[in-house]
Amino acid sequence: MELVSVVIPAFNAQRFLGRTLASALAQTYKNIEVLVIDDGSTDDTRSIIEEFAASDERVSSIRTQNRGVALARNLGIQNARGSYIAFLDADDLWHPTKIERQVEAIDVHRSDASWAGVYTFHRTIDESDQFTGNGQTVRGCSGYILARNFVLKFIGNGSNLLVRRDAALAVGGFDPSYAAEGIGGCEDLDFELRLAARYRIEAVRLFLVGYRVYKGNMSSDGSRMARSMSETIARHAKLNHSIPLRAKRWAVANAHRYAFQVLLRERKIIPALAAYGMLTLSDPVASILTAAEVLAAFRKRLTKARSVASSQAFMSMDPRAGADNPVEAIVRTKLSRLAKDDLVLEQQAHSVAFTKGARDRPETNCVS
Structure with missing residues (x-):
């Protein structure tokens, strides 16, 4: 049984770190080490880590000056003893079977070094660990997925x-x-794209990650996240010259769509409208669908419509629920075209030995 190193970057993470560590230690896959990188915290993060380490020898930590999440994760990679590494942010949760299912999926390809990793689906959760939405809009794709993840960012x-x-x-x-x-x-998207440009990636099509969204966490700063998304897409468009212009245009459009949505949520109207204008230029069809989504949400608020579904805790939910939800027609169309692009990109990027049999594989590697 391979050792899996769980790397948790933590900066002033006292609010949720205990729950995060508990979910890591509750994994059904027991051969893990949990390495917490205390990135210069000034709150009670250190004492929480020490408390868990005292009761479970699998927990250890490294304390550094505050240098940011990328360098904290890199320090974890450098010090990890496992042949596999699983990254976990200090405010998120894992379903107990996450690591077990991922190891099973990647072990199928143990003899093939072209397979580098495996991802799952995620649900968004609030501050009380309650389910707020499903994070995926596609069913999950595996194999050489550079073009598909570049556009749709489904990891x-x-x-x-x-x-x-x-x-x-x-x-x-x-x-x-x-x-x-x-x-x-x-930074996680940037890492995924560099990984996808060089390796194949597997998928576990179950909702096994609780991704916390709340006021005050990194992803809640919409303006900065929008700039980060746009810069990441721009950098990888330059790095990956072989990605078709159509796919690059779609990726840029999705970055503008994201910027429009988060800026509108923050009521930064002029920047939001500028982002929407760029979206319209890049992908007119996506701009129409985005406008329809915004109008539908606005009508719901006007009528004070509320979901009748009772609140559910992430951990109590069946990880299979929602995995077979229908895929939007426009996303389905893009996936089909991008899958063909990925077959070409894979053949260009790797040796004949790596891509042998690629033409014989299903066109999309996606559950549809």
Whole structure:
């Protein structure tokens, strides 16, 4: 049974760290080490780590000056003893079977070094661990997924991926330059894209991550996240010259769509309208659908419509529920085209030995 190193970057994480650590230690896959990188915390983060470490020898920590999440994760990668690394943000939760299912999925490809990692689906949760929504709009794709993840970004967050340690090192770990430029937030997407450009990635099509969204966490700063998303897409559009212009246009459009949504939520109307204008230029169809979504949400608020569903705790939910939800027609169309792009990109990026049989695989590797 391979050792899995769980790397948790933590900065002033006292509010949720206890729950996060408990979910990591409750994994049905027991051969883990939990390495918490205390990134210069000034609150009670340190004492929480020490309390868990005193009761479970699998927990250890490294304390550093505050240098940002990318460098904290890199320090975890460098000090990890496991052949697999699973990243977990200090405010998120894992379903108890997450690591077990991911190891099972990646072990199928143990003899093939072209497979580097495996991701799952996620649900969004609030401050009380209650379910607020499903994070995926696609069913999950596996294999060489560079173009598909570049456009649709379905891996989704920094608590999702389990990756071979040697692959994480081979792609250079996480890039600290985003934080240095004041646009930190999408370092996980940047890492995923560099991984996807070089390796194949597997999917476990179950909702096994609780991704916390609340006022005050990194992802709640919409303006900075929008800038980070746009910069990440721009950098990888330049790095990956072979990605078709159509896919690059779709990726840019999705970045503008995200910026429009978060800026509108923050009531920054003029920047939001500017982002919507760029979305319209990049992808007119997506702009129409986005406008329809905004209007529908506005009508719901006017009528004070509320969901009749009772509140559910993330941990009590069946991880299979919602995995078979229908995929939007426009997303389905894009997936089909992007899957063909990925077959071409894979053949261009790797040797004949790596891509042998690629043409014989199903066109999309996606559950539809």
